[in-house]
Amino acid sequence: MYKRFIELKKESILYRINPALKIIFMFIIMLLTIIFNSPLPLGILFISLILLSLSGGAITNLRKILPLVIILMLFTIILWNIILKGKTHPFYIYNYPIFIDVFLYSIGMSFRVSTVIVAGVILLSTTSNEDLNYGFRKIQIPQRVTFALVYSLMLLPALFETISVVQMAQRARGYTIRGRGPISRIKKYIPLIIPTILYLLKNANHISMALESKAFGYSKHPIFIKEYKITPLDIILISVSIFITIMALYLRILGYGVVFHRL
Incomplete structure (x- = not known):
């Protein structure tokens, strides 16, 4: 029996x-991260989720x-400061120009990415696969679509365990993935990828047979x-979430919480 990829916190x-x-x-959190691009509101949202993870028991994950x-x-x-030019x-830094507005925007974008990740971890830490379905x-x-999303989460532990088993088997044969350069290492990963793909294909065939035997998709209204x-x-x-979303949209229309008038 494979362990869940993210430990479930039932006591929260x-x-x-x-x-x-x-x-x-x-989805509301994702919408809020899109509405603003300034580091202040996105930072507040990020810190709020961290505090929520403390109360929800997701901080371990x-x-x-x-x-x-x-x-x-x-x-x-770093990426946004390279590709975007500001007006300030x-x-x-080491003869490379850093614009204040671009720097603030890049911090906001970093909070945007991390906020979505943290929200996803909190969701998975407090919701079983059955409840997600x-x-x-x-x-x-x-x-x-629901089955594909939920089952992919269930297969992650099996996938990582398969990769670990393949690595140990290759090491037992004296094979190592260490190389002098990145290209050499990529080439050495090929013998690890092929057995893993073969396992996934074999497992997919077993899943399809199991679904057919249980008449998956026959009823459009399954019983839970x-x-x-x-x-x-x-x-x-x-109600609080809807109110916060409406206020966020209103503030964005007024021009608050943005560095650049773009997403």
Whole structure:
């Protein structure tokens, strides 16, 4: 039995919220990151999610991806300062011009990327695969699309374990992926990729046979083992979320929370 890719926190308050509403919250957070591009509102949103992860018990999973988040933020800041030219007076770092407005915009973009990642980790940390399937179906996502999304999350542990087994098998044969340069290392990864792809193809065939034997897709209205009812807490949370979204759109129309008038 494979372990879940992200550890589930059933003891958290967020776990008891309706899965469909949690998915809607995820979309609202993504919308808020698109509305603003200034580092101030996006930074506030990012810090709010970090605090939410503390109360929701997802901070353990966030620590696992913290290096990835930091690398993505630094890469985003560097990339935008390279490709975008600003209108303010620049300052120089090693004779390279850095514009204040572009620098602020790049920080906002780094918060945008990291906020979406953190929101996704919180969702997966407080929602089981079965509840994700329930939530996607309740917001009218097609059944086949829902199955593909949820099952891909279920297969991630199996995929990583397969890669680990292939690596150990190759090392036992005296094969190493270490090389002198990046091109040499890429070539050495080919013997690892081929067995992994063959495993995925074999597994996909087994999945298709299992789905056919269970008449997957025959009914457009499947029955769920567990049904969620809308609670007063759910109503309060969705009302607050809608209010925040409307206020964010209003502030954006007035010109607040933006460095450049673009996404």
